[in-house]
Structures are given as structure tokens and as C-alpha cells.
Amino acid sequence: MPLQHHPAVDLLTTPADAGPACPAPRPADLSALTRVCLHPEPALADYRAAMRLAETEARARLGECMLLSWYDRDRDFESPQHSSECHQDSATPGYVDYGIHHGATLMVDIEDGRFVFFYLPLDF
Numbered sequence: 001m002p003l004q005h006h007p008a009v010d011l012l013t014t015p016a017d018a019g020p021a022c023p024a025p026r027p028a029d030l031s032a033l034t035r036v037c038l039h040p041e042p043a044l045a046d047y048r049a050a051m052r053l054a055e056t057e058a059r060a061r062l063g064e065c066m067l068l069s070w071y072d073r074d075r076d077f078e079s080p081q082h083s084s085e086c087h088q089d090s091a092t093p094g095y096v097d098y099g100i101h102h103g104a105t106l107m108v109d110i111e112d113g114r115f116v117f118f119y120l121p122l123d124f
Contacts, residue, residue: 028092028100038107047072050115054108060122062106069099071116
């Protein structure tokens with residue numbers, strides 16, 4: 001049986017309803033995490049103040065724990081560094097994906113995403 005030639009699809013000229021499309025990216029599933037949202041008054045001065053607050057909250061809830069990943073919107077900085085570069089077309093930022101897939105059980109969100117921290121409890 002001879003191979004059939006299929007014309008290439010030009011995304012610039014092909015109508016959107018011409019066939020199946022890729023599904024829209026889905027946000028991360030945070031259902032397995034305990035999510036703590038904090039809104040301190042007055043607002044925190046910087047990342048260091050946020051980290052101290054998040055650490056206090058994490059230790060109160062988890063005991064000994066380890067910070068896995070975090071985000072500082074003020075400086076648009078994340079850890080692990082550059083983890084979102086692989087997620088440019090994703091609905092999930094790299095620091096979130098890293099935290100979830102490395103065992104985080106607690107997410108501390110300060111000031112509606114201004115600072116976000118993911119923690120893993122340590123069992124000794």
C-alpha cells in the first residue's frame with residue numbers, strides 16, 4: 001500500500017475549528033498540600049521577613065522541616081533557580097512543580113502570592 005501524502009498544517013492560516021486542539025495547560029494539583037495563607041499587618045518589608053514568618057509557621061505545623069522551594073514576587077526570584085524556564089508554556093510555575101514532586105506537604109502563601117514557600121517534614 002503506498003504512503004499517502006498529508007499536507008502540512010499552517011497554524012497561521014488553518015481555522016481554529018479545523019481539528020482537535022491541544023488542551024489548555026492545567027494548574028497544579030495542590031490538593032495533597034496543607035495550604036496556609038498569611039496576610040500580616042503591616043505588609044512585610046522584604047523576603048527575609050517573609051522567610052522568617054514562613055519558617056515559624058512551618059515549624060509550628062510540621063516540627064523539623066526542610067524548605068524545598070520558594071518564590072519572591074518582589075524580585076521575581078525563585079528557588080531552585082531557573083526552575084520555571086522549563087515551564088514557560090505551563091500553568092504551573094517551576095518552583096511549585098519542584099515542591100510538589102519533591103514531597104512538600106505544606107505551602108505557606110504570604111500576601112496572596114507575594115512570597116510562597118513549600119516545606120517537607122523531616123522524620124528522624
